[in-house]
Amino acid sequence: MPRIKTPDKEQAILEAAARVFSGRPFHEALIDDVAARARVGKGTIYRYFQTKEDLFFAAILHSFDELSAALAVSLERETSPVKRLERIAREVLSFSWERRDLFALLLSDERRFPEREEELQKRREAISRLVQEAILEGIRRREFRGIDARVGAELFRGMIRAANSLRPREETLDELVSEIVGIFTHGIERDGR
Amino acid sequence: MPRIKTPDKEQAILEAAARVFSGRPFHEALIDDVAARARVGKGTIYRYFQTKEDLFFAAILHSFDELSAALAVSLERETSPVKRLERIAREVLSFSWERRDLFALLLSDERRFPEREEELQKRREAISRLVQEAILEGIRRREFRGIDARVGAELFRGMIRAANSLRPREETLDELVSEIVGIFTHGIERDGR
Amino acid sequence: MPRIKTPDKEQAILEAAARVFSGRPFHEALIDDVAARARVGKGTIYRYFQTKEDLFFAAILHSFDELSAALAVSLERETSPVKRLERIAREVLSFSWERRDLFALLLSDERRFPEREEELQKRREAISRLVQEAILEGIRRREFRGIDARVGAELFRGMIRAANSLRPREETLDELVSEIVGIFTHGIERDGR
């Protein structure tokens, strides 16, 4: 009986690709590097992915899905809108920490690859929807005012992204999260105005 | 008498580079395209810029400087912090509209080219400083609470960046600006809480 | 009890190889294609043939041998030199009809693989010898003039090869055969000269 395609080999490749594509621009990330990192023959990569670009996107999607899974766990049972926003911020920030460059593209809203846009968009929407739901729940609870949830969610994501590049040391994560959520919910206006 | 490097030729190249680098990833943007667009021989580009990367960064810096000039004009004589933030948001949004992709990198805080980081950083700081100053002035005027101006400025920039990718039609610019500044200053919390 | 190499599996592979190598140049004919066509695992092919080149030549030799067998049957009991030439022409033409491309190489006298040359040569000689014998018999019978039988045989084979690429429809086979043999025996000179 022959060897069969092992899903874990595909996993290893995706993992390796995520690492390699993070930290250097696409054209400097070599398939050879991915192969070496995944401890896999170069040809093997091409058994699983048609082209370098395919691999690149697969790696992004894969990372995205990991993030989604982490978020699902984190948000479970938390109903308070503000706290949900906090968890989202914390989760996204800490998750994208090591994959900063990969996530640059992922979170950025480049539209350079129209063919892949759909799938990427789906993932972005998934995150965005979590934020929107928190906002809408807040509005329902009369904790938030009635803003456009979609716009609000995007702006919130924008803050997270920006925070990501503030490159906090570990310890600053909490502060950063509360700053983001604080500004997003209270604004920077002076109390009592 | 030998001809000398003409500044307008350099301008043309930078202009062309900005266009070409916008809308396609670095490795798909060809020097040939830039040369063609600038109506200049390929060799000529290398009289003005050492490498493709140099040209790339020069184009970014050039665009950045154009933005700064536009901002300087717009902010002149406006002293109200909130209004200054509004103008910054509006100016950045409308300016980066056509150069969306170039600005993605520009505003993003990738740190892939450590050698160039300094100059880029300087430009980013220039914009950031304008935001920080508005925030600090607001704090001084007791309109804003005492937040970390640097962090605040980054988060504000993050919202602008996000708004940029919401791709508003022309008409939505004002709404978007007021949404950004509204959330940034008042937060989304319900009034009267 | 271990299974053993089955001759019919080897047959299937050779058959498939003949098909695949026909109709596409060597470097475009893939082992995968042969395996698929033979409904056999790729590894299996390497149990029967050392290399792709080996398989290629084996396929040629195999086809050649089929032709030889067909010729042997056809020539049996026919003693007239002219009629023998006719049968050879007809047999070769009809046989190579479906394997036109494979035979192009087979009949062509490339000398690119000196190591294999010997075996190929042996096969070519086998056919050639049949022609030579017919010629020699004709000379013996005083039907033909005393030409160099080897050269004559080659030229005769060349005409067949050329005829093959004239791509006659089925019906033209007889005409073509008689044209070849007619020219070869009578020439195109006007009668009575």
Added chain:
Amino acid sequence: MPRIKTPDKEQAILEAAARVFSGRPFHEALIDDVAARARVGKGTIYRYFQTKEDLFFAAILHSFDELSAALAVSLERETSPVKRLERIAREVLSFSWERRDLFALLLSDERRFPEREEELQKRREAISRLVQEAILEGIRRREFRGIDARVGAELFRGMIRAANSLRPREETLDELVSEIVGIFTHGIERDGR
């Protein structure tokens, strides 16, 4: 003023390609070899030819055209059909001598590259037509009997091709030529029959 594309560079590449593609199968003929032989950078080849296959066909066509030119010179002023056939045979044989492998494809009537077939066919026809014309003239002069000139021409070309692979030493050229033309015109039938 910039350097301009020099036709002689293209010539050099075609010349080199003809040499390299002769004597080894397509997939073993390396672009690097062609570049080295033409004393030209590898990239230069791609300035003149889109792909390796393009180069290959261009080399064939080029060789073909050289042959045609040689034939035109040789046939000038010779009106006797038999002598014209002789000259054609001699010219083709001696010309394709060194380019044997290249001509294998050229003369062979493979139809593997349908897109290029047209141009190749045009060249083959050009040679074939010369033979046909000689045959038709012979018929007109009542030196030849009324055969199908097209078929006759192909068979004649087939003999030449076969002769080419008989690999005569220099000295055998004349004999070979007269054997071919002899058989083609008189056949091998015994005189007086």
Added chain:
DNA sequence: AATGAATGAGTATTCATTCAT
């Protein structure tokens, strides 16, 4: 024995950079 997943040597092709004019 048979299989097909895995491998990596081998190469066509691209494109930034150079340089003759």
Added chain:
DNA sequence: AATGAATGAATACTCATTCAT
């Protein structure tokens, strides 16, 4: 100074061959 022809280093991708099962 300006040009674009020439260059070759760099790399994605293929596919014959191997080998674990």
